[in-house]
Amino acid sequence: MDVLLNATLESDKSGLQVAIHAIGDKANDMLLDMFDKVVSLNGTKDRRFRIEHAQHLSPGAATRFGEHGIIASVQPDHLLDDADSAGRKIGVERAERSSYLFRSLLAGGAHLAFGSDWPVSDIYPLQAIRTAMSRKLPGWEAPWISAERLPLDDSLKAHTISAAYACFLDHVLGSLVEGKYADFVVLPSTSWREFADDIPGHVLATYVNGKQAYP
Incomplete structure (x- = not known):
């Protein structure tokens, strides 16, 4: 040590x-x-x-x-x-x-x-x-x-x-606030309650620095 x-x-x-x-x-x-x-x-x-x-x-x-x-x-x-x-x-x-x-x-x-x-x-x-x-x-x-x-x-x-x-x-990084990179995903869930009850196996879209990277 x-x-x-x-x-x-x-x-x-x-x-x-x-x-x-x-x-x-x-x-x-x-x-x-x-x-x-x-x-x-x-x-x-x-x-x-x-x-x-x-x-x-x-x-x-x-x-x-x-x-x-x-x-x-x-x-x-x-x-x-x-x-x-x-x-x-x-x-x-x-x-x-x-x-x-x-x-x-x-x-x-x-x-x-x-x-x-x-x-x-x-x-x-x-x-x-x-x-x-x-x-x-x-x-x-x-x-x-x-x-x-x-x-x-x-x-x-x-x-x-x-x-x-x-x-x-x-x-x-890490949160969506002014001045940070806009990195986020779009989920198929319609609410956080739905997301918590049945976490999806995929995302609909991914954005990196505000630009769509997927699909």
Whole structure:
């Protein structure tokens, strides 16, 4: 960890954003400890540290993300791959206590940003939003860890403005306001309620910087 700490300290001093992968609960705790040390040594600033994946967290870790505004850069569709195997690998109780704690991370003050990790999992953002809201695998009758399901509003934010914030692009991307790029899609749904009840599998059109790019 000394090598990683020194590299992070110097990168942070140079103004670089640091993003590090961590999946297991111990790995996430080690990074949280290290980020705490970097903040204490380099001082407070808008650095937006990111932990990529943050899939399994120890008790209390979700709150620690919020203490220094650490971004949990998560990929909801990995849940579809892990839900069936996590219990076998780390035990059912531990898996259900620690896995993909999206709602707990938000409650703890973390910035939650969605991504795909493509080509490891599906690149389609609407699928990720559906997964975060339902946490239900194909063929499953009940969601996996239902208390961690997200409502539509939080899921949309995680895939738009929060994702832009996670890479210092929220001043130009992530929301439709004057002065930002007009990047948006046209959906077949007639209302947000309809969208939430039946998330579509396609978009009608895609606009990039205000210009139609699809179809």
